[in-house]
Amino acid sequence: DVSSPARARTQPGSRLAKPPRPRVGIRYVRPNPRPRHRSERGALDRPSFPTNRRRKVTNPPDPPPMGKKGFVDKHNASGAEKPQKRVDIIEKLGGYDNLVSQGAEGRVFAVKFCGRDTIVKQRFKKTYRHPTLDAKLTRSRLGMEARSMMRARKLGVVTPTLYYVDQQQSAIYMEKVPGKSLKELIREDSMSEKDMEDIGAQVGKAVAKMHDGGLIHGDLTTSNILVRDDDERTVVIIDFGLASNSIIAEDKGVDLYVLERAITVTHSSQALFEHVMTAYRRASGQWSSSFNKFAEVRMRGRKRSMIG
Structure with a gap:
């Protein structure tokens, strides 16, 4: 009986017929699949943006520097620049030969700085302290001394004229008061x-x-x-x-x-x-x-x- 609802569901043209169920288990295949191995890929298949999978190309290391006669410089075999030696201004000015006084915290020298009679006060390095801590504390005290001298001058107190503060040598250059x-x-x-x-x-x-x-x-x-x-x-x-x-x-x-x-x-x-x-x-x-x-x-x- 075609008019029965059960048979009408099985007819393809009937309005009561159910749509066909999708087939499960069939893999979708792209029209032009990308090759599996990277060696088989072409230039168009490679991504245009940088990825983490790419190997970084590094330049080869420079050859070691050569000496005067063509031998490798043993003191600078890595090719790095040699550290420049710090210039000791007190030694250049001849201050170590003109020691005025010496105390527990530092030494005082008399030099000629920019054509003027100058007193140089240099602080000692504390060997019993860690070098990093000692450098930090010495730099702090040096700056505090210079600021206090300038502050006293602003308050109306007569102090020596401050010329220069050398952080590397932990020294203060000031006017020599006659x-x-x-x-x-x-x-x-x-x-x-x-x-x-x-x-x-x-x-x-x-x-x-x-x-x-x-x-x-x-x-x-x-x-x-x-x-x-x-x-x-x-x-x-x-x-x-x-x-x-x-x-x-x-x-x-x-x-x-x-x-x-x-x-x-x-x-x-x-x-x-x-x-x-x-x-x-x-x-x-x-x-x-x-x-x-x-x-x-x-x-x-x-x-x-x-x-x-």
């Missing part, structure tokens, strides 16, 4: 009462300007205070190797205590320190807190010296 240190003047005992008052006033004003500006010298001794050989007897502050930035009254008090211990080595120089403190009080806007901490530090120092 004159004597305050330590030499105190030892000679050649200052009059007027000279003591004038020099003490200059020292007190200079220290007050540094402290009010947040700069701590760290080593205020009579060896680091120079007096020029001029009519005005100008006071010059040097050696900012231990300088730091601080606004704490304790640090200012320690600075004043170090200065007191350095000046009052003799009975005649006690008047000089009184002139220093008088000028400091007049020039500083924070003298009260500094003086209070200075008194505390002085008491601690006396107790320590008594106990031992």
Whole structure:
């Protein structure tokens, strides 16, 4: 019976007939299949973009350099450039023959730099430290010293003129101040009462300007205070190797205590320190807190010296 639904599904032209099921298991074949082996591929089959599968073509190494007579240079057989030797500027200027002084942190030389009398301060290498750490710390202290010197100059303190900073040799080139240190003047005992008052006033004003500006010298001794050989007897502050930035009254008090211990080595120089403190009080806007901490530090120092 053609009219039955079951038979109508089997008829090809019937609207109830189901579409034919796709054949499973037959592989689709491209019209022009790509060759399997890369050696059989043509130029058109290769990709036009670079892939990671390609082998990198490297240039052959250069032949080793030859010496004067055609032999291989054993010292530079790899063909690399020889490292250039660093130029020692201090040696070129003859500084090692003109040693001025030597301390625990470095040496001081006197040279001629650009036609000017120059002082070169070179820091030592610490052999007990790792070379990388030592180079980093030395570079940091060298930069801090140069910046502190320039900052003190901006605050109105007379300092030597900075010429050059050599990071490789760990050296600072600065102006050579003609004159004597305050330590030499105190030892000679050649200052009059007027000279003591004038020099003490200059020292007190200079220290007050540094402290009010947040700069701590760290080593205020009579060896680091120079007096020029001029009519005005100008006071010059040097050696900012231990300088730091601080606004704490304790640090200012320690600075004043170090200065007191350095000046009052003799009975005649006690008047000089009184002139220093008088000028400091007049020039500083924070003298009260500094003086209070200075008194505390002085008491601690006396107790320590008594106990031992």
